[in-house]
Amino acid sequence: MKEVEKSIDPQLWHACAGSMVQIPPLNSTVFYFPQGHAEHSLGSVNFPSSSRIPPLIFCRVSSLKFLADSETDEVYAKIKLVPIPANEIDFEDNNLSLNSVGSDSESEKPASFAKTLTQSDANNGGGFSVPRYCAETIFPRLDYTADPPVQTVVAKDVHGEIWKFRHIYRGTPRRHLLTTGWSTFVNQKKLVAGDSIVFLRAQDGDLCVGIRRAKKGIGGGNEYPSSGWNSNNGSCVTGNPFGGFSCFLREEENKMARNGNMNLNSYGSFNSSGNTRGNGGRVKPEMVLEAVALAASGKPFEVVYYPRASTPEFCVKASAVKAAMRVHWLCGMRFKMAFETEDSSRISWFMGTISSVQVADPISWPNSPWRLLQ
Amino acid sequence: MKEVEKSIDPQLWHACAGSMVQIPPLNSTVFYFPQGHAEHSLGSVNFPSSSRIPPLIFCRVSSLKFLADSETDEVYAKIKLVPIPANEIDFEDNNLSLNSVGSDSESEKPASFAKTLTQSDANNGGGFSVPRYCAETIFPRLDYTADPPVQTVVAKDVHGEIWKFRHIYRGTPRRHLLTTGWSTFVNQKKLVAGDSIVFLRAQDGDLCVGIRRAKKGIGGGNEYPSSGWNSNNGSCVTGNPFGGFSCFLREEENKMARNGNMNLNSYGSFNSSGNTRGNGGRVKPEMVLEAVALAASGKPFEVVYYPRASTPEFCVKASAVKAAMRVHWLCGMRFKMAFETEDSSRISWFMGTISSVQVADPISWPNSPWRLLQ
DNA sequence: GTGACTTGTCGGCCTTTCCGACAATCAGA
DNA sequence: TCTGATTGTCGGAAAGGCCGACAAGTCAC
Numbered sequence: 001m002k003e004v005e006k007s008i009d010p011q012l013w014h015a016c017a018g019s020m021v022q023i024p025p026l027n028s029t030v031f032y033f034p035q036g037h038a039e040h041s042l043g044s045v046n047f048p049s050s051s052r053i054p055p056l057i058f059c060r061v062s063s064l065k066f067l068a069d070s071e072t073d074e075v076y077a078k079i080k081l082v083p084i085p086a087n088e089i090d091f092e093d094n095n096l097s098l099n100s101v102g103s104d105s106e107s108e109k110p111a112s113f114a115k116t117l118t119q120s121d122a123n124n125g126g127g128f129s130v131p132r133y134c135a136e137t138i139f140p141r142l143d144y145t146a147d148p149p150v151q152t153v154v155a156k157d158v159h160g161e162i163w164k165f166r167h168i169y170r171g172t173p174r175r176h177l178l179t180t181g182w183s184t185f186v187n188q189k190k191l192v193a194g195d196s197i198v199f200l201r202a203q204d205g206d207l208c209v210g211i212r213r214a215k216k217g218i219g220g221g222n223e224y225p226s227s228g229w230n231s232n233n234g235s236c237v238t239g240n241p242f243g244g245f246s247c248f249l250r251e252e253e254n255k256m257a258r259n260g261n262m263n264l265n266s267y268g269s270f271n272s273s274g275n276t277r278g279n280g281g282r283v284k285p286e287m288v289l290e291a292v293a294l295a296a297s298g299k300p301f302e303v304v305y306y307p308r309a310s311t312p313e314f315c316v317k318a319s320a321v322k323a324a325m326r327v328h329w330l331c332g333m334r335f336k337m338a339f340e341t342e343d344s345s346r347i348s349w350f351m352g353t354i355s356s357v358q359v360a361d362p363i364s365w366p367n368s369p370w371r372l373l374q
Numbered sequence: 375m376k377e378v379e380k381s382i383d384p385q386l387w388h389a390c391a392g393s394m395v396q397i398p399p400l401n402s403t404v405f406y407f408p409q410g411h412a413e414h415s416l417g418s419v420n421f422p423s424s425s426r427i428p429p430l431i432f433c434r435v436s437s438l439k440f441l442a443d444s445e446t447d448e449v450y451a452k453i454k455l456v457p458i459p460a461n462e463i464d465f466e467d468n469n470l471s472l473n474s475v476g477s478d479s480e481s482e483k484p485a486s487f488a489k490t491l492t493q494s495d496a497n498n499g500g501g502f503s504v505p506r507y508c509a510e511t512i513f514p515r516l517d518y519t520a521d522p523p524v525q526t527v528v529a530k531d532v533h534g535e536i537w538k539f540r541h542i543y544r545g546t547p548r549r550h551l552l553t554t555g556w557s558t559f560v561n562q563k564k565l566v567a568g569d570s571i572v573f574l575r576a577q578d579g580d581l582c583v584g585i586r587r588a589k590k591g592i593g594g595g596n597e598y599p600s601s602g603w604n605s606n607n608g609s610c611v612t613g614n615p616f617g618g619f620s621c622f623l624r625e626e627e628n629k630m631a632r633n634g635n636m637n638l639n640s641y642g643s644f645n646s647s648g649n650t651r652g653n654g655g656r657v658k659p660e661m662v663l664e665a666v667a668l669a670a671s672g673k674p675f676e677v678v679y680y681p682r683a684s685t686p687e688f689c690v691k692a693s694a695v696k697a698a699m700r701v702h703w704l705c706g707m708r709f710k711m712a713f714e715t716e717d718s719s720r721i722s723w724f725m726g727t728i729s730s731v732q733v734a735d736p737i738s739w740p741n742s743p744w745r746l747l748q
Numbered sequence: 749g750t751g752a753c754t755t756g757t758c759g760g761c762c763t764t765t766c767c768g769a770c771a772a773t774c775a776g777a
Numbered sequence: 778t779c780t781g782a783t784t785g786t787c788g789g790a791a792a793g794g795c796c797g798a799c800a801a802g803t804c805a806c
Contacts, residue, residue, distance in 0.1 A: 501794075506755085
């Protein structure tokens with residue numbers, strides 16, 4: 001499946017992964033959470049009880065590969081980590097303040113747009129309804145003087161393969177549609193309603209197209225949480241501490257400009273345990289065990305990370321962790337948390353109150369900060 | 375148009391060019407005919423009257439590139455020639471006897487088949503009627519036990535691009551058809567009735583597909599000559615002298631085996647002046663002038679050759695020319711000449727009688743053997 | 749010449765795709 | 778809450794493509 005590990009364009013990678021996903025930069029320092037890595041795996045990971053594994057390991061990122069599954073187009077990353085001995089720890093090399101979290105690399109961010117496929121998009125009607133914003137911002141400029149305005153849109157997928165779509169502006173009321181070429185794309189990529197499509201205008205002007213598989217079964221992806229989260233106003237707002245815990249604001253700038261401000265409605269999809277329909281290629285338990293063993297003994301190791309909105313990252317920027325640790329999390333404390341909706345068309349906030357502060361699995365992972373917040 | 379000059383598989387090249395087209399081997403010696411080169415050009419070439427240009431120049435082939443037009447898929451060759459001074463002439467390095475003409479490289483010849491597209495093939499019925507012979511010899515073996523027997527045929531074009539066709543054996547009476555994928559191919563390649571398609575099974579087992587554009591306007595390609603050629607029996611048969619004057623027998627071996635022997639009916643297409651519908655890329659007069667100027671001054675030069683069945687070659691194997699010269703062409707002498715039909719499905723023979731021996735253009739090209747035979 | 753085989757063309761029918769109508773939903777006032 | 782903008786879904790219509798029937802053309806005897 002991964003005969004040739006060809007790195008893909010990082011910008012396209014990030015667009016496909018979603019704006020909430022963050023990968024630590026090359027040579028930066030991170031904390032590696034074996035427990036998080038285990039949760040990231042498909043099966044259950046049984047750590048040998050004989051050896052005590054540290055809950056978090058300080059590492060440096062020595063290599064970074066942005067990859068895409070050759071079959072499913074799902075993006076993933078391979079990160080090589082080198083553990084750093086305790087006496088060499090220095091948090092200062094990543095000087096990210098709380099406020100600057102999320103503002104890095106904003107300048108080089110290309111315009112992108114994601115949409116979750118509706119039944120009409122995916123069912124063989126043969127067409128795709130293009131949100132106006134996407135058509136006007138991402139697609140090549142359409143000549144509206146023609147009747148009807150039509151053009152051929154050419155887009156490259158993560159493998160560099162070229163797809164052509166007929167883009168037409170028609171109907172009453174007028175709307176943007178992709179017609180010819182779309183059904184071929186849907187069939188080839190085996191897209192179903194609930195999957196997302198990502199359009200991105202690269203810096204060289206080329207249009208790229210990526211896909212995000214729906215997390216759950218066919219037609220899924222819009223299940224709302226049955227938990228007791230409610231829309232609420234909060235006063236005690238902290239900068240979001242865990243750089244990877246779905247708490248990272250990073251929406252398209254143009255989207256920001258368009259919406260003007262954030263709405264505070266309780267809306268969004270929240271699936272705490274990611275689970276793919278994908279054909280495979282996910283992380284296997286053995287790989288986790290191997291990585292953890294190497295990490296524990298201070299040797300360089302490699303981890304494979306499949307980005308999932310709402311799935312915790314297990315390699316977190318050292319500075320972010322440190323910042324989080326500085327906050328004294330207490331019962332009753334209220335916090336604000338950003339969620340990206342499935343199609344990244346908007347970002348919502350959950351306002352919550354800390355109900356309890358407890359270690360998730362006190363037996364296996366004493367003193368671990370992992371999942372301290374539920 | 376020719377950003378990257380990527381040589382294509384010589385076998386596919388020859389299959390596309392047609393079995394009548396012969397390219398001299400690398401390092402062999404040839405005679406270069408400026409007059410023939412001029413005729414090969416699109417426009418009319420006005421040679422400067424000041425300089426006397428020799429009618430034929432002895433050269434060595436120093437480089438050979440088999441190319442295909444990136445737009446039209448038409449094949450052409452670039453041949454680098456180095457003139458050889460008169461005192462170094464040696465005919466002996468190409469020891470081709472009269473009888474062996476056409477028998478070289480026969481062993482390495484892959485199975486190929488060409489068919490001229492009918493209206494039904496080209497018109498948007500969406501299907502292609504595959505001649506039984508082609509399906510059974512060139513295509514992958516079909517499982518006839520299935521009902522109906524179906525497979526997907528994958529073929530590479532001259533650019534290495536992959537095309538897929540549904541190959542089905544159905545109808546009453548049963549016949550082989552290409553359905554799904556065919557109309558896409560026709561549209562992309564802008565094929566019309568009269569164009570030819572070439573299937574070739576390469577030595578590595580891969581199936582290749584090439585095209586040959588019809589010579590004349592749309593729907594053409596089957597005009598029969600209005601000349602006085604008639605079917606006839608001949609007694610004085612010479613081996614064919616001009617290696618490139620559409621006189622070269624080189625049919626598929628399997629075809630030979632199938633037909634058993636040659637039929638002598640007067641049948642075939644004969645267009646003495648080739649003319650493409652092609653979008654361009656043909657030889658420009660300036661290029662001819664440049665080549666001729668270099669050649670005349672003994673410097674290395676390059677010629678571009680667009681193979682056309684029934685179009686004279688202007689670089690002819692030295693040994694073939696010498697052999698031809700040895701024959702005393704006289705009025706009333708009868709000769710035999712092979713013609714390839716448009717779709718190379720068969721080869722016919724014209725039996726002719728020499729009506730006159732004369733130099734084509736005595737003023738410009740005194741003593742030139744070029745077009746001595748009309 | 750005759751019969752068997754091959755294959756070009758046609759009309760019927762089924763599938764795919766394109767289209768505007770209409771309505772549900774959303775954003776902003 | 779109301780209003781306008783956006784876009785999801787539907788059914789009709791058109792186009793594309795697959796099919797066997799039939800017959801014209803070829804070939805072998």
